[in-house]
Amino acid sequence: xxxxxxxxxxxxxxxxxxxxxxxxxxxxxxxxxxxxxxxxxxxxxxxxxxxxxxxxxxxxxxxxxxxxxxxxxxxxxxxxxxxxxxxxxxxxxxxxxxxxxxxxxxxxxxxxxxxxxxxxxxxxxxxxxxxxxxxxxxxxxxxxxxxxxxxxxxxxxxxxxxxxxxxxxxxxxxxxxxxxxxxxxxxxxxxxxxxxxxxxxxxxxxxxxxxxxxxxxxxxxxxxxxxxxxxxxxxxxxxxxxxxxxxxxxxxxxxxxxxxxxxxxxxxxxxxxxxxxxxxxxxxxxxxxxxxxxxxxx
Amino acid sequence: xxxxxxxxxxxxxxxxxxxxxxxxxxxxxxxxxxxxxxxxxxxxxxxxxxxxxxxxxxxxxxxxxxxxxxxxxxxxxxxxxxxxxxxxxxxxxxxxxxxxxxxxxxxxxxxxxxxxxxxxxxxxxxxxxxxxxxxxxxxxxxxxxxxxxxxxxxxxxxxxxxxxxxxxxxxxxxxxxxxxxxxxxxxxxxxxxxxxxxxxxxxxxxxxxxxxxxxxxxxxxxxxxxxxxxxxxxxxxxxxxxxxxxxxxxxxxxxxxxxxxxxxxxxxxxxxxxxxxxxxxxxxxxxxxxxxxxxxxxxxxxxxxxxxxxxxxxxxx
Numbered sequence: 001x002x003x004x005x006x007x008x009x010x011x012x013x014x015x016x017x018x019x020x021x022x023x024x025x026x027x028x029x030x031x032x033x034x035x036x037x038x039x040x041x042x043x044x045x046x047x048x049x050x051x052x053x054x055x056x057x058x059x060x061x062x063x064x065x066x067x068x069x070x071x072x073x074x075x076x077x078x079x080x081x082x083x084x085x086x087x088x089x090x091x092x093x094x095x096x097x098x099x100x101x102x103x104x105x106x107x108x109x110x111x112x113x114x115x116x117x118x119x120x121x122x123x124x125x126x127x128x129x130x131x132x133x134x135x136x137x138x139x140x141x142x143x144x145x146x147x148x149x150x151x152x153x154x155x156x157x158x159x160x161x162x163x164x165x166x167x168x169x170x171x172x173x174x175x176x177x178x179x180x181x182x183x184x185x186x187x188x189x190x191x192x193x194x195x196x197x198x199x200x201x202x203x204x205x206x207x208x209x210x211x212x213x214x215x216x217x218x219x220x221x222x223x224x225x226x227x228x229x230x231x232x233x234x235x236x237x238x239x240x241x242x243x244x245x246x247x248x249x250x251x252x253x254x255x256x257x258x259x260x261x262x263x264x265x266x267x268x269x270x271x272x273x274x275x276x277x278x279x280x281x282x283x284x285x286x287x288x289x290x291x292x293x294x295x296x297x298x
Numbered sequence: 299x300x301x302x303x304x305x306x307x308x309x310x311x312x313x314x315x316x317x318x319x320x321x322x323x324x325x326x327x328x329x330x331x332x333x334x335x336x337x338x339x340x341x342x343x344x345x346x347x348x349x350x351x352x353x354x355x356x357x358x359x360x361x362x363x364x365x366x367x368x369x370x371x372x373x374x375x376x377x378x379x380x381x382x383x384x385x386x387x388x389x390x391x392x393x394x395x396x397x398x399x400x401x402x403x404x405x406x407x408x409x410x411x412x413x414x415x416x417x418x419x420x421x422x423x424x425x426x427x428x429x430x431x432x433x434x435x436x437x438x439x440x441x442x443x444x445x446x447x448x449x450x451x452x453x454x455x456x457x458x459x460x461x462x463x464x465x466x467x468x469x470x471x472x473x474x475x476x477x478x479x480x481x482x483x484x485x486x487x488x489x490x491x492x493x494x495x496x497x498x499x500x501x502x503x504x505x506x507x508x509x510x511x512x513x514x515x516x517x518x519x520x521x522x523x524x525x526x527x528x529x530x531x532x533x534x535x536x537x538x539x540x541x542x543x544x545x546x547x548x549x550x551x552x553x554x555x556x557x558x559x560x561x562x563x564x565x566x567x568x569x570x571x572x573x574x575x576x577x578x579x580x581x582x583x584x585x586x587x588x589x590x591x592x593x594x595x596x597x598x599x600x601x602x603x604x605x606x607x608x609x610x611x612x613x614x615x
Binding site: 137139141142143150153230233237238239253256260261267271278282 | 316319320323324327328438439441442443444445446447448450451453454458549550552553554556557560561571572574575576578580583584587590591594595
């Protein structure tokens with residue numbers, strides 16, 4: 001009679017448990033998760049801070065307090081004060097609201113029409129497809145930041161025009177990615193089957209193609225998010241954004257230039273805030289990619 | 299006709315509708331946006347009479363196609379009009395500012411290739427060692443730094459604290475070569491860091507990919523020295539995708555130069571765009587955007603041709 005030990009069954013290849021490759025892989029996975037975790041935490045705290053800032057009891061970010069001009073960082077003013085005695089910490093926190101809102105709205109403003117156009121180019125007739133894509137190529141043949149500067153110049157200053165300008169810059173990029181995925185999804189057999197069953201084109205686009213493209217699009221958008229935040233800061237640094245005294249990360253930095261010799265802290269902290277947010281968003285984007293589209297893993 | 303020449307001709311012909319479209323888009327930027335450009339240029343606070351005057355001066359009272367045609371023929375003759383700010387001819391401004399911006403972009407490019415490519419290569423060769431980890435961490439951080447803030451920090455450190463490099467009294471590379479170069483070191487570091495990190499990341503992954511190919515195994519099996527395998531076989535092939543990325547990112551450098559030139563007060567083309575912006579000088583911006591974009595397209599064309607040259611497989615199609 002055969003004892004259970006004799007019964008051939010699925011066995012681990014010999015030595016896998018002790019194999020260094022296994023450890024290295026686990027370690028790598030762990031580190032990857034650790035970075036993903038850090039990214040998610042940074043993004044989450046950014047959102048929480050932006051939402052809660054008005055309720056934190058910070059000092060007024062626009063009110064002048066000339067008695068405390070150029071105070072260096074201390075327990076009272078963590079990030080010091082600026083040329084008008086305003087608390088830099090409070091200004092940086094309030095600035096996060098502008099940056100984050102602008103980036104989210106830009107992603108919506110570029111994402112919705114971009115996905116729609118990309119879908120139409122991928123699913124629609126060849127002629128319509130190439131017409132749309134030539135238009136997108138055209139928009140992409142401008143250096144990105146310059147296009148944004150030109151659009152913002154035409155629209156006038158303010159966060160609204162930064163959002164519109166950056167939407168124009170990112171729309172063709174998202175449309176291109178969407179079309180690329182849509183075309184590869186359409187080549188699949190289940191689409192041919194749906195078409196053979198007589199599914200109308202718009203329905204095919206919305207119910208079958210779009211859901212199958214979504215993961216790639218979401219990944220791309222999350223990776224663009226960091227770029228948009230950087231670009232928003234750059235445009236508002238150039239003075240295209242919210243006019244002072246309303247704080248944005250970009251315009252605090254613009255202001256700080258005049259005082260870098262004597263009050264470098266005004267310049268240091270908002271930049272750290274931008275860098276940390278962008279780092280978090282980059283890591284978060286990578287994490288989203290790993291979760292939603294493991295094929296793209298590097 | 300040799301295939302390469304034919305390819306180049308094809309690309310040049312394809313450029314014509316592109317440039318036409320580009321000119322229409324640049325034109326449209328100012329004239330089709332919601333709101334009255336004259337009102338925008340006056341900062342939204344002109345008297346009705348001022349607005350009407352400016353409208354006439356800009357030709358806003360005439361039909362759109364006529365205005366486009368006039369603008370296009372003027373721009374093609376190299377006439378970008380006068381700057382509202384100091385009444386100089388825009389074309390003259392452009393000519394003396396262009397060498398500065400090109401030097402800045404070129405220096406950033408050299409810097410980012412000089413740092414990014416070796417870093418990526420080393421990172422790939424010593425994969426998963428501490429060298430690799432350090433390089434990748436640095437890459438990750440560099441990709442997150444805003445160039446203008448990095449510039450500010452470099453000014454604080456190298457000019458104000460250490461007193462190593464000049465930040466005031468700019469002299470063009472044309473008049474004083476060495477001083478000009480010294481002056482542009484910090485700006486090009488600030489501008490090039492992002493691209494360096496991007497290249498390091500890209501070179502790392504493409505070298506890793508190439509190192510897994512059969513022909514690398516063959517090369518090693520032949521008993522070639524590791525250096526030869528690495529530089530002659532692996533790096534050369536890994537550089538092909540890198541060239542495209544560099545071409546695309548010259549646009550980022552050109553656009554970024556506007557921010558960096560403004561920060562470092564360098565009288566380049568980018569700074570001119572921004573100054574015109576402050577003065578709401580829309581016609582000037584329009585012309586500059588068109589010219590810079592054409593420059594960008596030509597650079598990309600050159601990269602594309604280089605690419606075909608590097609990768610003979612592409613010539614067949």
